[in-house]
Amino acid sequence: MSDLTTLFTITRKDVLQELRSKAVTVATLFFAAVVIVILAFALSEDRDLMTLAAPGVMWVALAFAGVISAAQSYQNELEENAYEQLLLFPIPRASIFLGKLLANWLYMTLLGVVIVPVTALFFNVSLKNLPLLFLVIILGTLGFALIATFYAALTANLRARESLLPVLMFPVVVPVIQRAVFATAEIIGQGDISFILGHLQVLLAFDLVYFVVCTALFHFVTEE
Helix, strand or coil, X not given: CCXXXXXXXXXXXXXXXXXXXXXXXXXXXXXXXXXXXXHXXXXXXXXXXXXXXXXXXXXXXXXXXXXXXXXXXXXXXXXXXXXHHHHHCCCCHHHHHHHHHHHHHHHHHHHHHHHHHHHHHHCCCCCCCHHHHHHHHHHHHHHHHHHHHHHHHHCCCCCCHHHHXXXXXXXXXXXXXXXXXXXXXXXXXXXXXXXXXXXHHHHHHHHHHHHHHHHHXXXXXXXX
């Protein structure tokens, strides 16, 4: 079995498991909806403040929903006592990481496509330049998924993994979320295209660094 085939097999398995159970989807959408609705009502007295806060709310809701999703990345293998067998299988550890990463990234991108318009609706902001906004979602969720998948593996065998995961990953992923918020705010406010492209370049740089580092270190964090 080639490395690429292994990668897509792991991704397909994770996607099919979620399509069957829908447990993570229900939990993340419910949590994101609660965050958006509560903040929308809390800020409803000030329209200008709502417009200003909308990009941050979008990415906060997406980030916390993403943590719930990431925490479940290795849950099925752990529950079935298959995690150690997966690591012992004669395949590159990088293929395992990239397969999990692709599943998480796809899920978070779809989640972003849902959360962004819902937030725009509740916060009464118009979405302009949708291709650029979608590009921000793709790059932002990729950076988040890289860190989330890596730290989910790091904490997979720990008893308090659900509590430790956000504590460990958020300090590292904050720069990605920050740039995604800035880029989204510029797009919503119809800001200068040069500023938007600048934020996108920084996001891409973070993604490349995280990709190289996380892929290279995954083998070491999953050693017994």
